[in-house]
Amino acid sequence: MAADENPRQATIFDVARLAGVSHQTVSRVLNDLPNVRPSTKARVEEAIKKLRYVPSPAARALVTRRSRTIGLIAAGATEYGPSSAVLYFNSAARDARWSVFTANMVDSDQGSIRGAVEAFLRQNVEGIAVIAAQEVAVDVVAGMELSIPLVVLRAVPRHGLDTVGADQYHGARAAVQHLISLGHSRIGHLAGPSDSVDAQERERGWRDELAAHGLVATTHGIGDWSPAAGYRFGSECELTGLTAIFAANDQMAVGLMHALRERGLAVPQDMSVIGFDDIPEAAHLAPPLTTLRQDFQRLGQDMLTTLLARIDGGPAGSVLTAVPQLIVRSSTTVPGREAPTARRVGDVPASTPRHL
Amino acid sequence: MAADENPRQATIFDVARLAGVSHQTVSRVLNDLPNVRPSTKARVEEAIKKLRYVPSPAARALVTRRSRTIGLIAAGATEYGPSSAVLYFNSAARDARWSVFTANMVDSDQGSIRGAVEAFLRQNVEGIAVIAAQEVAVDVVAGMELSIPLVVLRAVPRHGLDTVGADQYHGARAAVQHLISLGHSRIGHLAGPSDSVDAQERERGWRDELAAHGLVATTHGIGDWSPAAGYRFGSECELTGLTAIFAANDQMAVGLMHALRERGLAVPQDMSVIGFDDIPEAAHLAPPLTTLRQDFQRLGQDMLTTLLARIDGGPAGSVLTAVPQLIVRSSTTVPGREAPTARRVGDVPASTPRHL
DNA sequence: TCGCGAAATGTGATCGATCACATAACGGAA
DNA sequence: TTCCGTTATGTGATCGATCACATTTCGCGA
Numbered sequence: 118m119a120a121d122e123n124p125r126q127a128t129i130f131d132v133a134r135l136a137g138v139s140h141q142t143v144s145r146v147l148n149d150l151p152n153v154r155p156s157t158k159a160r161v162e163e164a165i166k167k168l169r170y171v172p173s174p175a176a177r178a179l180v181t182r183r184s185r186t187i188g189l190i191a192a193g194a195t196e197y198g199p200s201s202a203v204l205y206f207n208s209a210a211r212d213a214r215w216s217v218f219t220a221n222m223v224d225s226d227q228g229s230i231r232g233a234v235e236a237f238l239r240q241n242v243e244g245i246a247v248i249a250a251q252e253v254a255v256d257v258v259a260g261m262e263l264s265i266p267l268v269v270l271r272a273v274p275r276h277g278l279d280t281v282g283a284d285q286y287h288g289a290r291a292a293v294q295h296l297i298s299l300g301h302s303r304i305g306h307l308a309g310p311s312d313s314v315d316a317q318e319r320e321r322g323w324r325d326e327l328a329a330h331g332l333v334a335t336t337h338g339i340g341d342w343s344p345a346a347g348y349r350f351g352s353e354c355e356l357t358g359l360t361a362i363f364a365a366n367d368q369m370a371v372g373l374m375h376a377l378r379e380r381g382l383a384v385p386q387d388m389s390v391i392g393f394d395d396i397p398e399a400a401h402l403a404p405p406l407t408t409l410r411q412d413f414q415r416l417g418q419d420m421l422t423t424l425l426a427r428i429d430g431g432p433a434g435s436v437l438t439a440v441p442q443l444i445v446r447s448s449t450t451v452p453g454r455e456a457p458t459a460r461r462v463g464d465v466p467a468s469t470p471r472h473l
Numbered sequence: 474m475a476a477d478e479n480p481r482q483a484t485i486f487d488v489a490r491l492a493g494v495s496h497q498t499v500s501r502v503l504n505d506l507p508n509v510r511p512s513t514k515a516r517v518e519e520a521i522k523k524l525r526y527v528p529s530p531a532a533r534a535l536v537t538r539r540s541r542t543i544g545l546i547a548a549g550a551t552e553y554g555p556s557s558a559v560l561y562f563n564s565a566a567r568d569a570r571w572s573v574f575t576a577n578m579v580d581s582d583q584g585s586i587r588g589a590v591e592a593f594l595r596q597n598v599e600g601i602a603v604i605a606a607q608e609v610a611v612d613v614v615a616g617m618e619l620s621i622p623l624v625v626l627r628a629v630p631r632h633g634l635d636t637v638g639a640d641q642y643h644g645a646r647a648a649v650q651h652l653i654s655l656g657h658s659r660i661g662h663l664a665g666p667s668d669s670v671d672a673q674e675r676e677r678g679w680r681d682e683l684a685a686h687g688l689v690a691t692t693h694g695i696g697d698w699s700p701a702a703g704y705r706f707g708s709e710c711e712l713t714g715l716t717a718i719f720a721a722n723d724q725m726a727v728g729l730m731h732a733l734r735e736r737g738l739a740v741p742q743d744m745s746v747i748g749f750d751d752i753p754e755a756a757h758l759a760p761p762l763t764t765l766r767q768d769f770q771r772l773g774q775d776m777l778t779t780l781l782a783r784i785d786g787g788p789a790g791s792v793l794t795a796v797p798q799l800i801v802r803s804s805t806t807v808p809g810r811e812a813p814t815a816r817r818v819g820d821v822p823a824s825t826p827r828h829l
Numbered sequence: 830t831c832g833c834g835a836a837a838t839g840t841g842a843t844c845g846a847t848c849a850c851a852t853a854a855c856g857g858a859a
Numbered sequence: 860t861t862c863c864g865t866t867a868t869g870t871g872a873t874c875g876a877t878c879a880c881a882t883t884t885c886g887c888g889a
Contacts, residue, residue: 128845139869144847152867171595175540176845178531180874186596189575200556207577211589216596219545219575221563233567239527240542240572344757368754375757398724401700401731403759484875495839500877508837532875536844 127168136164147172178241186216187424188237190258192225192249196342196368197396198413202248202270205417213425218242225249230257244268244424250313250342266427268420272318274435279427281420281436285315288409288441289322292363292391295407295443297330300451301361301389305336307350307373309365319365319393340365344372351376360388360452367392367399367408374402374448389449393441405446412438483524492520503528534597542572543780544593546614548581548605552698552724553752554769558604558626561773569781574598581605586613600624600780606669606698622783624776628674630791635783637776637792641671644765644797645678648719648747651763651799653686656807657717657745661692663706663729665721675721675749696721700728707732716744716808723748723755723764730758730804745805749797761802768794 129147133140138157145153146161153161164170178184187210191203203219210217218240220233234257237245244266247258255269259278269278272285296304306323309316324334336359340346347369364370370392374384382388384404392399395410419436427433485503489496494513501509502517509517520526534540543566547559559575566573574596576589590613593601600622603614611625615634625634628641652660662679665672680690692715696702703725720726726748730740738744740760748755751766775792783789 129847130845140846141848141870142868145868148847152865154867157867173535173845174596175531175534176874177847178874179529179535179845179876180847182874184531195553195556195560197551200551204551204577204579207575208579211576211592214592216574216592218572219563220567221560223560223564236567236570236572240530344754348757371754372757375759375761378759398700398727398754401704401728403731403734405731485877486875496876497840497878498838501838504877508835510837513837529875532844533877534844535846535875536877538844 126173127170129170129172131168132161132164132170135168136161182241184216184241184243185214186218186240186242188234188240188242188245189217189219190222190230190233190245190247190249190254191219192222192230192251192254193342196250196366198366198394198411199248199250199270201413202417202420205414206246206248206420207417209418209421213421215421215425222249222254225251225254227253227257230254231261234258234261234263238263238265244428246270246420246424248420250309250315252312252314266424268424268427270416270420272315272437274437277433279423279433279435281416281423281438282315283411283416283438284440285318286322286325288393288411289319289363290326291440291443292393292409293323293326295445296361296363296389296391296449297326297332299361299389299449302332303335303358303360304332305338305354305359305362306334307338307340307347307362307364307369309339309369310341311339316365319363323363336362340369342366342368344368344375347372347374348376352379356380356382356388361449362388362390364390364392367394367396367406370406370408370448371398371402374406385448385450386453389452391449395444399444400446402448404448407446407449408444409441410444411441415439482529483526485526485528487524488517488520488526491524492517538597540572540597540599541570542574542596542598544590544596544598544601545573545575546578546586546589546601546603546605546610547575548578548586548607548610549698552606552722554722554750554767555604555606555626557769558773558776561770562602562604562776563773565774565777569777571781578605578610581607581610583609583613586610587617590614590617590619594619594621600784602626602776602780604776606665606671608668608670622780624780624783626772626776628671628793630793633789635779635789635791637772637779637794638671639767639772639794640796641674642678642681644749644767645675645719646682647796647799648749648765649679649682651801652717652719652745652747652805653682653688655717655745655805658688659691659714659716660688661694661710661715661718662690663694663696663703663718663720663725665695665725666697667695672721675719679719692718696725698722698724700724700731703728703730704732708735712736712738712744717805718744718746720746720748723750723752723762726762726764726804727754727758730762741804741806742809745808747805751800755800756802758804760804763802763805764800765797766800767797771795 129140129143133143143161146158193199207217222229247255247269269280271280272282274280308320327334338350338354340350351373364373370390374390377384377388384390392406392408395408399406399408415438423436485496485499488499499517502514549555563573578585603611603625625636627636628638630636664676683690694706694710696706707729720729726746730746733744740746748762748764751764755762755764771794779792
């Protein structure tokens with residue numbers, strides 16, 4: 118592999134000279150403009166190849182004020198869902214020959230997010246994508262009244278915003294429906310943080326599906342998506358009469374099952390547990406976890422498509438991709454035994470969600 | 474929040490006019506060059522603030538051929554370890570006011586990686602970082618003989634390359650040492666893919682620590698880091714005489730324990746299992762997993778520091794951060810019962826690793 | 830007051846593309 | 860052949876910074 122260490126990169130003028138045309142004609146070829154004789158075009162393209170010429174994005178950006186570059190704000194990108202969406206968004210962008218500046222937020226306070234967006238703007242990004250569980254991230258970016266397109270991963274359309282998202286609400290209803298069809302009637306819920314729209318939608322789905330069957334939504338907790346939060350909820354919550362729990366994501370379900378085990382309850386015999394996301398570990402937990410699978414690949418790709426369409430001047434719009442798919446494994450079953458009795462570590466009033 | 478939609482961004486000339494100086498003086502203030510009177514400097518800075526002026530990176534990059542931009546190749550970024558390193562690398566870069574182009578590879582074949590690097594070069598990145606389990610990614614990038622600094626996440630220094638990594642080898646030895654000190658003498662290993670240096674180092678640590686105690690390395694498998702691979706190994710491997718298994722990462726340990734459970738073996742009573750990484754779920758598995766914790770935050774930050782130092786003309790070097798820390802939980806214990814007998818699903822010759 | 834070197838500031842070229850406009854070449858009808 | 864409207868190509872300005880170099884101002888000793 119000849120690593121020809123050019124003294125300097127070839128410029129458009131070098132190409133022009135070699136092809137025996139003016140730099141402007143080269144520019145026409147580069148940008149696929151009309152009115153170039155095929156024979157000329159061929160000569161130019163050959164010169165480009167011979168010199169291994171690549172146009173300078175800096176020079177181009179300077180005059181066109183376009184950069185073919187996108188900014189991506191990613192918060193909570195160590196969790197499975199968001200990080201998958203980021204992966205596929207990024208990959209799709211590369212396929213479309215766009216470059217992506219990424220800002221992975223370790224903490225998504227207002228200042229950091231604002232700073233990241235400002236850095237993007239300074240780099241002349243042509244659009245911004247936000248993949249963040251926390252609604253505050255969306256609020257901040259939306260509040261900056263950018264003059265460039267913005268697309269957000271979000272289960273619910275929001276006025277003035279392009280959104281892409283999976284149907285969390287009906288996914289959650291499917292989860293609860295599954296439990297009800299097994300015969301459960303008291304079904305608890307461990308929700309995600311209340312500043313997350315996905316979490317809100319899953320909780321709303323839980324309530325509505327219960328209501329649709331004349332059941333009441335009682336036991337309820339709020340976690341931060343982490344296994345530790347699931348564990349705390351599982352240790353502290355009031356279980357009397359409860360036969361099933363719907364956890365807002367798989368990671369919390371892991372912690373939850375751990376706590377139930379410690380309280381002497383068997384899953385699924387004493388308590389059915391259902392998660393959300395279908396992380397790779399889900400099939401191998403003890404017991405293998407029933408959950409709802411989301412198509413993160415599709416989400417990431419749709420986000421990119423939507424953003425590019427908007428950059429090209431297309432109309433605003435919201436995409437709601439398919440409903441998450443129910444994957445039945447072994448953590449749910451019919452409510453076999455009596456309502457469980459277990460020593461309880463903490464006590465939570467049934468109707469008041471408790472922050473963990 | 475006055476969203477003053479300027480007709481156009483202010484330029485260095487606007488600032489110069491307002492401050493009553495030449496554009497060159499403004500440039501001096503911007504770049505902290507000497508020979509500017511403090512009073513003049515103050516006037517310029519005030520003008521900058523008043524006009525909300527930000528220098529154009531495109532114009533700057535065009536003339537300086539510098540971009541204050543880094544390219545990051547990330548492969549396997551849905552796994553916990555790499556994605557954490559990516560997160561902290563990125564965050565540290567933003568703190569240092571550098572922008573990061575990220576290329577998340579969904580598959581890391583030679584062509585994709587080469588393409589990503591070429592896109593980076595086109596964008597005039599000043600350095601490239603590689604966070605990838607697969608050694609092929611490193612080979613490709615290193616083989617391109619770039620004229621810009623390159624830093625790689627890698628447990629072992631490699632000639633002509635700046636590397637940063639945790640000491641996988643001694644981490645693995647600590648894992649095996651832990652098992653031996655509990656009384657185990659036949660300790661199997663489920664390694665990561667053989668094209669991963671981390672995997673090689675962990676395996677080498679396993680072998681060497683056994684040898685140091687006069688024990689032989691027998692049962693051995695090769696997985697791809699996924700829970701599914703752990704499960705396949707656990708279902709198929711020969712267990713006779715074995716009392717402990719060291720899995721090269723936590724995710725495979727999850728699958729492994731699942732398979733052991735299905736074969737009627739209890740962890741840790743019949744088989745001790747130890748993992749590597751300490752994923753957030755580890756503490757909540759059944760049983761909670763003994764493992765080795767890596768400091769990914771430190772790794773990401775060190776990578777950035779090393780890369781920036783090289784960009785500033787510093788000498789090449791390799792950083793080996795601390796040895797991963799042993800976290801003892803409940804998946805390991807003394808080898809209580811007799812050597813286990815279990816129905817076996819498959820059969821593997823003891824000395825030949827089997828690809829899963 | 831003068832002179833002179835250092836400090837402070839200004840002027841014009843430059844990076845490498847596109848844009849706006851001018852001009853040359855072509856091709857068919859009068 | 861002449862003319863004229865396309866089609867093809869070329870010329871010079873422009874984007875917004877830095878760089879190289881020229882010029883002015885300042886401070887201080889002779």
